[in-house]
Amino acid sequence: DAPDxxxxxLFTADDCFLGWHVADSVRDYGTRxxxxxxxxxxxxxxxxxxxxxCNLARVTPGDRVLDxxxxxxxxxxxxxxxxxxxIGTDAQAKMAAGARRxxxxxxxxxxxxxADATALPLxxxxxxxxxxxxxxxxxxxxxxxxxxxxxxxxxxxxxxVTAGRCVLVADRDWRAEATAAGWTVDARFQRRVHRSLVRHxxxxx
Numbered sequence: 001d002a003p004d005x006x007x008x009x010l011f012t013a014d015d016c017f018l019g020w021h022v023a024d025s026v027r028d029y030g031t032r033x034x035x036x037x038x039x040x041x042x043x044x045x046x047x048x049x050x051x052x053x054c055n056l057a058r059v060t061p062g063d064r065v066l067d068x069x070x071x072x073x074x075x076x077x078x079x080x081x082x083x084x085x086x087i088g089t090d091a092q093a094k095m096a097a098g099a100r101r102x103x104x105x106x107x108x109x110x111x112x113x114x115a116d117a118t119a120l121p122l123x124x125x126x127x128x129x130x131x132x133x134x135x136x137x138x139x140x141x142x143x144x145x146x147x148x149x150x151x152x153x154x155x156x157x158x159x160x161v162t163a164g165r166c167v168l169v170a171d172r173d174w175r176a177e178a179t180a181a182g183w184t185v186d187a188r189f190q191r192r193v194h195r196s197l198v199r200h201x202x203x204x205x
Contacts, residue, residue: 034074038105039098041072045133049169049191049199050078053131056187056203057167059084063128066161068117068154073099075131080107087127089115118153125163132158134170136197148177155181155204166204173200 006021029051034044045053053075059065061083067075070088076099080086086103089112090096096114103110115121117132134151151174158166159182166183168174175185183204191199 032077032106034072037072037102039072039101041095041098043136044072045074045169047074047078050074050131051082053133053167053169053201054078054082054084054129056201057129057131057165059129059131063164064126066120066122066127066130066158067132068115068120068130068158069132069134070099070112071095071133073102073112075133076103076110076112077106079129079131080110084129086110087122088112089117089120091116118150118157120157120161122161124160127158127162127164129164130158130162130166132166132168134168134174136171152177152181155183159183164205168202168204170200170202171197173202175202178202178204 008019008021010017029047032047034040034046054065059079059082063084064087065076065079065084066087068089070076070090072095073088076086076088080103086107088096088099088110090099091114093114096112100112103112132154135147155178168178175188178185185202186205187203189201191201193199
């Protein structure tokens with residue numbers, strides 16, 4: 001239960017790597033759990049995944065980072081803490097206002113507002129990186145769009161406004177829609193959450 005030493009093994013298709021567990025990575029994420037924020041809604045992305053998505057998008061200080069379906073603002077918080085200028089929109093006024101409350105609590109410089117992700121009020125090539133957690137269908141309120149039309153339309157708009165990379169997190173593989181919107185799939189990953197949910201992560205350029 002409490003060993004003095006811990007040996008860990010990492011397996012790949014061709015190799016096995018062994019190493020002693022020497023230290024844990026100390027992260028600040030525990031203080032930013034979705035349930036601890038001023039505004040909370042079920043289904044909010046956890047800060048560890050949000051930070052990973054920002055890292056995959058290569059967010060750097062000074063970047064304008066957009067989440068067009070920002071929800072409670074988890075991705076934008078992590079982008080802001082990396083020194084970027086977070087820009088968030090959501091189709092629901094309640095979510096845009098809630099994201100603004102959360103961002104004010106964690107970062108100094110952010111922009112949020114209500115907007116349709118398929119018709120963003122932004123100039124072409126005005127965004128350095130985009131990160132979004134697409135709706136998961138049954139759990140989301142989609143008032144004006146079929147889910148496929150919403151995600152496909154959002155990817156079209158992101159291709160217009162984004163000059164850099166885009167990271168899409170979803171409960172399904174949207175590669176066909178991303179390619180149709182003009183994106184190139186640089187990488188794709190899967191993260192198993194539980195038996196009925198696997199998150200698909202696409203890195204687009």
